Amino acid sequence: MRIAVAGATGRIGRLTIAALEGAGHQTVPLSRATGVDAYTGSGLADALRGADALIDVTNNPSQDRAEIVDFFGMVTQNLLAAEEKAGVRHHVLLSIVGLDHNTRAPHYAGKREQERLVAAGPVPWSIVRATQFHDFAAMVAGWTEKDGAATIAPLLVQPIAHEDVAAILADVAAGPPLGAKLDIAGPETQDLVDMARRTLAARGQKIRLIPTWRGPFGPDMAGEVMLPGEGAKLGPTTFDDWLAAGASDGRSGRV
Secondary structure, eight states, rough: OOOEEEETTTTHHHHHHHHHHTOOEEEESSSSSOOOOOTTBBHHHHHTTTTSSSEEEOOOOOHHHHHHHHHHHHHHHHHHHHHHHHTTEOOOOEEEEEEGGGGHHHHHHHEEEEEEHHHHSSEEEEEEEEEEETTHHHHHHHHBBBTEEEEOOOEOOOOBOOOHHHHHHHHHHHOOOSSEEEEOOOSSOOHHHHHHHHHHHHHHOOOEEEOSSSSSGGGGOOOOTTTTOOOEEEESSOOHHHHHHTTTSSSSOOO
């Protein structure tokens, strides 16, 4: 198959392209580096000519709700319009587990808008909702670290490896559109504070952690909000596996 990847230069994008090519597919990387701007729509028509499917792993690091919603909304509308014209038969969106709980995180608002547009759009679709990545805990600690201390919420998560996400996305894109949302996660639940402590120790970073709900994540994300639902597809890589492999200091944490 000929499969396009929007957000191709990001960590998940690069791994997804590798997974697709490893399975024998032809890939079309979509990014500003390849002359394609999904936000403006520039270059999309030519890039998608002859494509069978598209995987959207675009991201925006902003913490401003309006900016995030605008970004994901524009990108999704442009991709869907270009796909429809090009005859692309399958749109695969990488999203986040827990969106239905109406949590206040700005990023979640953007992903909800993205899911809405995809489900109502003209291209047959699959939505793959992933849990947090293994490096998410240390990334959160990095957001709040000041004078050697960092606040972090005691979230219950079921982290997944970047490589496992990419492999599942490639597999879904090569199959028929699901017309549904598929939760994916790692094999084990973890406490975010403990994850951060263990990751920082593995990296040799001395940061004192202060568990609290007064930070980027409030009590609206407590309990099982961030855990996958029944029927989730589980990747094989555990948090311990990731730590043993070197606890990458990547900053991607989560889409």
